[in-house]
């Protein structure tokens with residue numbers, strides 16, 4: 001396996017995400033999003049991209065882990081672990097003390113993230129994570 005930093009292309013992004021429970025996006029929007037991400041990592045087996053992950057955020061206080069995907073036939077072989085460790089090398093080089101490292105888990109993957117110290121929400125101290133899938137139109141009035 002080969003780890004390559006900041007090698008994520010719109011093609012690889014869509015190909016891997018389309019194997020999981022993720023909403024597809026237009027290529028022009030993916031290009032924009034990748035250009036405005038902090039960091040990404042691609043794991044290759046020979047020439048084939050088999051795992052991806054990226055970080056978005058303000059590069060100091062806040063880091064959000066997004067689009068962690070391993071091709072189904074490569075799962076449970078340590079690729080996800082390589083991805084998260086690579087993201088944390090970047091975070092360790094850039095985050096301040098108490099930086100917020102967030103993510104939204106897909107169903108039944110919470111245990112994978114707990115291994116790295118992530119806390120399941122909601123709990124007594126922290127409310128639920130929340131999300132919206134914006135469909136256009138005004139919410140601001």
Ligand SMILES: CC(C)(COP(=O)(O)OP(=O)(O)OC[C@H]1O[C@@H](n2cnc3c(N)ncnc32)[C@H](O)[C@@H]1OP(=O)(O)O)[C@@H](O)C(=O)NCCC(=O)NCCS
Nearest residue numbers: 020069070075076077078079080081105106108109111112
């Ligand atoms: C979640 C995902 C990235 C994990 O990648 P992976 O390559 O299968 O994980 P690894 O083989 O590196 O596993 C690392 C460790 O996590 C554990 N683990 C993996 N999936 C787990 C799960 N669902 N629950 C609990 N532990 C899990 C493994 O047992 C392993 O533990 P070990 O180090 O003690 O042996 C992968 O299953 C995936 O891409 N799923 C589909 C897309 C998705 O849902 N992504 C998450 C988006 S939030």
